[in-house]
Amino acid sequence: MAAIELEGVRKQFGEVTALEGVDLTVEEGEIYGFLGPNGAGKSTTINVLLDFVRPTDGTARVLGHDVREESKAIRERTGVLPEGYDVYDRLTGREHLEFVIDSKDAYVDPAELLDRVGLDQEDAERKAGGYSKGMAQRLVLAMALVGEPDLLILDEPSSGLDPNGARMMREIVREENERGATVFFSSHILGQVESVCDRVGIIQDGTLIAEDSIENLQEATDVETTLTVVVDEATDAVVSAVRDVAGVTGVDRSADELTVTCSDDIKMAVLNAIEEAGGEVEDFDTHEPSLEELFAAYTDGTDQPQSRAATASAEGDA
Amino acid sequence: MSWDVVARKEFRDALRSKGLWVLSLVFTAFFVIPAAAALWFDVGIRGGQDVGMQLLIRVIYLNIVTLFLPLVAIFAGYAAISKERTSGSLKLLLSLPHSRKDVIIGKVVGRCGVVGVPLAGAFIVNALFLIASRLTFKPGLYVTFALFSLVFALVMVAVAVSISGAVENSLYSIIGNMTFFVSITFFWNLWANSIGDGLWDYLGITGAANWTTVLFLKLLNPSQAYKTIMNSMLGDGGNAERSARFSMFSGANGSEQATICNDVLAGEANTTQTIFGGTQTSCLETAQSVPLYFSDGAALFYLLLWIGLAAAVSYYTFNQYDL
Numbered sequence: 001m002a003a004i005e006l007e008g009v010r011k012q013f014g015e016v017t018a019l020e021g022v023d024l025t026v027e028e029g030e031i032y033g034f035l036g037p038n039g040a041g042k043s044t045t046i047n048v049l050l051d052f053v054r055p056t057d058g059t060a061r062v063l064g065h066d067v068r069e070e071s072k073a074i075r076e077r078t079g080v081l082p083e084g085y086d087v088y089d090r091l092t093g094r095e096h097l098e099f100v101i102d103s104k105d106a107y108v109d110p111a112e113l114l115d116r117v118g119l120d121q122e123d124a125e126r127k128a129g130g131y132s133k134g135m136a137q138r139l140v141l142a143m144a145l146v147g148e149p150d151l152l153i154l155d156e157p158s159s160g161l162d163p164n165g166a167r168m169m170r171e172i173v174r175e176e177n178e179r180g181a182t183v184f185f186s187s188h189i190l191g192q193v194e195s196v197c198d199r200v201g202i203i204q205d206g207t208l209i210a211e212d213s214i215e216n217l218q219e220a221t222d223v224e225t226t227l228t229v230v231v232d233e234a235t236d237a238v239v240s241a242v243r244d245v246a247g248v249t250g251v252d253r254s255a256d257e258l259t260v261t262c263s264d265d266i267k268m269a270v271l272n273a274i275e276e277a278g279g280e281v282e283d284f285d286t287h288e289p290s291l292e293e294l295f296a297a298y299t300d301g302t303d304q305p306q307s308r309a310a311t312a313s314a315e316g317d318a
Numbered sequence: 319m320s321w322d323v324v325a326r327k328e329f330r331d332a333l334r335s336k337g338l339w340v341l342s343l344v345f346t347a348f349f350v351i352p353a354a355a356a357l358w359f360d361v362g363i364r365g366g367q368d369v370g371m372q373l374l375i376r377v378i379y380l381n382i383v384t385l386f387l388p389l390v391a392i393f394a395g396y397a398a399i400s401k402e403r404t405s406g407s408l409k410l411l412l413s414l415p416h417s418r419k420d421v422i423i424g425k426v427v428g429r430c431g432v433v434g435v436p437l438a439g440a441f442i443v444n445a446l447f448l449i450a451s452r453l454t455f456k457p458g459l460y461v462t463f464a465l466f467s468l469v470f471a472l473v474m475v476a477v478a479v480s481i482s483g484a485v486e487n488s489l490y491s492i493i494g495n496m497t498f499f500v501s502i503t504f505f506w507n508l509w510a511n512s513i514g515d516g517l518w519d520y521l522g523i524t525g526a527a528n529w530t531t532v533l534f535l536k537l538l539n540p541s542q543a544y545k546t547i548m549n550s551m552l553g554d555g556g557n558a559e560r561s562a563r564f565s566m567f568s569g570a571n572g573s574e575q576a577t578i579c580n581d582v583l584a585g586e587a588n589t590t591q592t593i594f595g596g597t598q599t600s601c602l603e604t605a606q607s608v609p610l611y612f613s614d615g616a617a618l619f620y621l622l623l624w625i626g627l628a629a630a631v632s633y634y635t636f637n638q639y640d641l
């Protein structure tokens with residue numbers, strides 16, 4: 001059985017279409033990264049799963065339950081770290097957890113959970129109104145973990161966390177997954193998704209534009225690395241030498257600057273080829289593909305970043 | 319059933335609001351002043367000890383309760399949902415296995431507890447003063463007064479919370495709540511009478527039918543329903559219910575009052591000369607009882623109807639709302 005199943009989910013807020021027919025399936029036991037720029041529809045999708053917003057069209061099922069009809073049953077087995085939340089200022093960290101434990105009829109020691117997310121005893125007794133953003137994020141993560149949920153829905157879980165916190169978050173995601181939980185989390189940062197996810201869905205402008213395994217995604221990422229090299233003299237010999245390097249998909253020359261599109265791991269080979277052909281590298285710069293470019297690559301299937309680079313160099317000529 | 323978990327959280331949370339404590343203290347102080355004064359000035363020394371407590375409740379306490387208790391209830395409930403919606407903590411709450419119905423019920427019960435605790439305190443302190451005073455303390459009657467006041471508070475909290483769930487933010491909620499408060503406190507009778515006049519002028523509905531409508535409208539006001547029930551409870555004898563309803567028309571003239579007594583309340587109007595030369599109409603007991611729809615039970619039903627109305631408003635607004 002699939003943990004999450006969306007079929008043709010559309011959501012209209014007045015004139016604005018937030019989701020236009022999203023089909024998405026998350027299998028039980030996998031870690032699914034939900035990737036997209038801000039405003040693409042990630043949170044709206046998550047809000048549909050939790051019955052925070054009601055879809056205009058389409059059906060959504062979570063853990064086998066309809067999101068509209070049996071939302072409570074879903075939330076009994078789901079741990080959630082929502083986006084744009086606020087904690088209860090006047091309640092302490094421990095009281096927050098006790099509230100969740102009571103709500104879910106769970107038997108857990110709050111101290112244990114707080115320890116897991118890196119909040120100490122002193123923090124636990126303080127009112128959450130005085131917490132920093134990162135502490136609040138840790139507290140809400142601990143709340144999501146109460147009762148060993150079958151599904152974890154984490155909306156931008158690393159926001160507000162420092163690098164250590166982000167690492168802890170990834171560790172917890174892995175641990176929970178090993179325990180048997182399905183994890184669905186959204187992010188607008190490629191790196192966060194890459195390191196933990198089994199599968200990735202990419203959403204843009206309310207449409208799921210790609211669903212892929214992490215390997216395929218990485219491949220797509222590599223293809224689009226752009227290397228900009230400034231040489232003393234960009235001769236034809238240099239250009240053709242670069243073009244001959246296996247893995248190079250495009251070379252553009254603009255005065256003494258070469259823009260090379262290649263996979264990430266052959267950058268050194270390209271630089272060596274230039275030197276061997278008699279060119280002298282004065283400066284070079286690599287440009288990792290941005291998420292937007294990755295989306296572009298996925299949206300029309302052509303190698304968008306390369307053609308964009310070509311356009312840029314053409315403009316440089318003029 | 320999970321509203322009790324929400325109610326406990328609400329109680330814990332709201333109990334720590336300093337503003338609410340200050341308001342409760344002010345309310346308690348207000349509440350205790352008349353009883354303290356009765357003790358201090360040794361009220362009842364020249365007789366009247368026996369009905370003194372009833373009189374004190376009727377003349378002073380019912381007004382304190384209807385004027386100030388709604389304000390405490392509004393303060394306790396107006397932000398119950400709107401604040402959580404604006405801040406985003408509602409997302410944490412609804413991520414947990416609580417339906418929106420559970421949330422509304424839990425909020426009403428929890429906030430009612432927050433109002434109820436200081437209210438109970440005020441009633442106890444007040445009782446001590448009354449017991450110490452010369453006035454005869456009637457425990458049964460006093461507890462009745464306390465319980466109906468709590469029911470009234472519950473209704474007001476339910477309305478405040480449902481308005482809070484129906485609107486966008488706490489500002490709109492306080493505006494809506496104050497509009498409701500001012501309406502039931504100051505304008506309701508004016509509207510009820512205007513509707514009566516309109517029926518008379520435009521539809522030709524006169525006499526008993528007209529007054530029946532007006533009384534019915536008056537009883538729909540939660541504040542007046544509470545007052546007239548209490549007046550009936552405080553009165554002695556079998557005619558207390560009728561007298562309580564009849565006294566809601568103190569502004570009507572003699573012949574109107576006679577119609578109201580005879581034809582609307584199934585009583586017998588008795589007009590007497592006052593020592594100042596005017597007349598005074600009272601409504602006496604007959605073999606018949608007050609019509610069922612104007613009885614104390616009915617008034618209580620109309621009062622509780624507001625909880626139903628609040629629930630319906632919540633259902634069609636908060637329940638449908640996209641977070």
